Amino acid sequence: MPDAIPARLAEIIEEFQFCEGREKLELLVQYAESLPPLPDWLIQKRDAMAQVPECMTPVFIQAESKDGRFVFHFDVPAESPMVRGFASVMKQGLDGATAEPVLQVPHDFFLAMGLDSVLTHQRLNGLSAILAHMKQLAVQMMGA
Amino acid sequence: MTAKYAHPEYLVETGWVAEHLNDPSLRLAESDEDPLLYEIGHIPGAVKVDWFTTLQHPVKRDFITKTEFEQLGSQLGISNNTTVIFYGDKSNWFACYALWLFQYYGHQNVRIMNGGRAKWEKENRHFTKEVPTYAKAAYTAKEPDASIRAFRDDVFTHVRLKKALVDVRSPKEFSGELLHMPNYPQEGATRGGHIPGAVSIPWSQAVLEADSTFKPAEELKLLYERQNISPEKDIIAYCRIGERSSHTWFVLKYLLGYPNVRNYDGSWTEWGNLVGAPIEK
Numbered sequence: 001m002p003d004a005i006p007a008r009l010a011e012i013i014e015e016f017q018f019c020e021g022r023e024k025l026e027l028l029v030q031y032a033e034s035l036p037p038l039p040d041w042l043i044q045k046r047d048a049m050a051q052v053p054e055c056m057t058p059v060f061i062q063a064e065s066k067d068g069r070f071v072f073h074f075d076v077p078a079e080s081p082m083v084r085g086f087a088s089v090m091k092q093g094l095d096g097a098t099a100e101p102v103l104q105v106p107h108d109f110f111l112a113m114g115l116d117s118v119l120t121h122q123r124l125n126g127l128s129a130i131l132a133h134m135k136q137l138a139v140q141m142m143g144a
Numbered sequence: 145m146t147a148k149y150a151h152p153e154y155l156v157e158t159g160w161v162a163e164h165l166n167d168p169s170l171r172l173a174e175s176d177e178d179p180l181l182y183e184i185g186h187i188p189g190a191v192k193v194d195w196f197t198t199l200q201h202p203v204k205r206d207f208i209t210k211t212e213f214e215q216l217g218s219q220l221g222i223s224n225n226t227t228v229i230f231y232g233d234k235s236n237w238f239a240c241y242a243l244w245l246f247q248y249y250g251h252q253n254v255r256i257m258n259g260g261r262a263k264w265e266k267e268n269r270h271f272t273k274e275v276p277t278y279a280k281a282a283y284t285a286k287e288p289d290a291s292i293r294a295f296r297d298d299v300f301t302h303v304r305l306k307k308a309l310v311d312v313r314s315p316k317e318f319s320g321e322l323l324h325m326p327n328y329p330q331e332g333a334t335r336g337g338h339i340p341g342a343v344s345i346p347w348s349q350a351v352l353e354a355d356s357t358f359k360p361a362e363e364l365k366l367l368y369e370r371q372n373i374s375p376e377k378d379i380i381a382y383c384r385i386g387e388r389s390s391h392t393w394f395v396l397k398y399l400l401g402y403p404n405v406r407n408y409d410g411s412w413t414e415w416g417n418l419v420g421a422p423i424e425k
Binding site (some may be wrong): 032 | 180181
């Protein structure tokens, strides 16, 4: 595992590496089911967001910075557990990290989790886009 | 007098499914866009048929072979006489896609559960995480049925002869305004637009928003016929990867009874990347 990956995220990646096939999906289900709902103060903001059109999962990500450490909030519909699972991995893996390690997470780190065996490349691109968006938020907040 | 679906036997309702969960002549199969939904919970007794990991060839862009399809049927406890009922998320896109592939390999006894997963859930019906196991069945597939699948050369011929093409994507994909989805880069093709001569009839116009069930026969008839997609035509439907167009294929073929409808599964991700292929915007 490259040094750049925050310890908690590295642990999660390892957890996935130990699982094969269906077990990987079951693990992702556990993450999906543990994704916390949006905090109240964000719910109103969520409704004002434009939805990503047809065929795509509307994902909403918000970052908070507390003493230079990030907390990410996700809103992903219940009917998209795969995206929820991934969001939950990202949240658990990167909450509490400072900007630099967030920005250094390799854009394809999930390949190490073996998710390419159960997900299409298009799906993986979607996951990559979520990470890219989180990095963007981190950059914006550093500049703010 | 209300018009009826041409082949209503290809549709079953959620209530009927609930009453037939233990019928050994049936096999429920869940096919979703989201690959985790089945694991989150599925209809008791249902097997998972993932459009990607189950039905696609592991290396090249194509479906599993006839032999692999036979192994699949056997593993899922599906014999040649089993009636397979498909259901899934997204108004049954991938359920229709899986049904189409089963028909491609000659499995005739197939159904769609009207309204799909969302309706089952809305009606507070039971979901389980328990994955069923079935005794292996003897299964023999037929040679692929070319009459329901179009390849790119068929589409070129269709364009040349000005035959009927239905683009079932969203209006912005049809116009070429949308090349790839926001947040989902590289998902589309290098060029936007549609196949010359295609009419735009988004798949979603065939379902009721309230519960994802298919619209009544007369509404469907009007929807397609007013765009000159009529029963005597030789029709090819396409979308981006062939899943939404399987949905329209199912509507035209079984709900309206059109005899000549093919699904172009290469769809826009093939056409929009083909060097020299004609495109209209």
